[in-house]
Amino acid sequence: MTVTLEGYIQVPEDRLDEVRTALVEHIKLTRAEPGCLRFEVVASQTKMGRFDVSEEFLDKAAFEAHQARVKSSDWGRITQGIPRDYEISGL
Template sequence: MPEIRLTGTMTCPPERADAIRAALPEHIRLTRAEPGCLAFEVSETAPGVFSVAERFTDRAAFEAHQRRTLARDWARVTADCPRDYEVTQA
């Protein structure tokens, strides 16, 4: 099955950046422990701009990650933050 990759950026307003930075380590830890996660990197490339790169073994693993993320604190902390992502199969 083809690998699923997500790349892009998430931008947050300055008043929410500290909360996102605080929640990020746990989000990364939980995601990397998920079945099918091959790689998961999030880094702040400019104030409030986060570069995201994800790799999952297949679409089912990627979709399971998306569902789990919606149930976590991360979804609340990053709600309404603009995301510019591209999802591809490799």
Template sequence: MLRKQIHLTGYIDVPNDRLVEINAALPEHIRLTLLEAGCVSFEVTPDPEIAGRFIVAESFACRADFDAHQIRTKASEWAQITQGIGRSYTISTSD
């Protein structure tokens, strides 16, 4: 059976009054995600044109790895710190 990679792309718009907190927590969120089983890539970078927007691009080896990431993240400090912040994501698959 062929396992399809899962890709998430999009952005998170961080309000100005929460930027310091988000920027402080982001390196640990990235570090922990890159350590996860099946994490192929994970990048969160500031948008050069829109203040407070961070571009998100992540890939996981398969749906199970992506789902495990979602479960871990929802129970993480990152989820608490970013609670209520708007996100816009698209999820796709590839061979």
């Protein structure tokens, strides 16, 4: 069963530049992960600082490996403490 994550990250204005810069590498690394079927992060056209997130992984193991990698990555460090609102299904 695939695991999906849908939601958003709400980046404070004073951290937007750093997050946008780090996002490029984060997307590249995530899409290269084994079991990543879809990974999209798109800036909202209507809400400043909001990035809509849509992910799909082959299975629970692939999703958990992604989560572990993110925690120890530059992306994890740069976005630490930034509010997220995600719904995960398939776990």
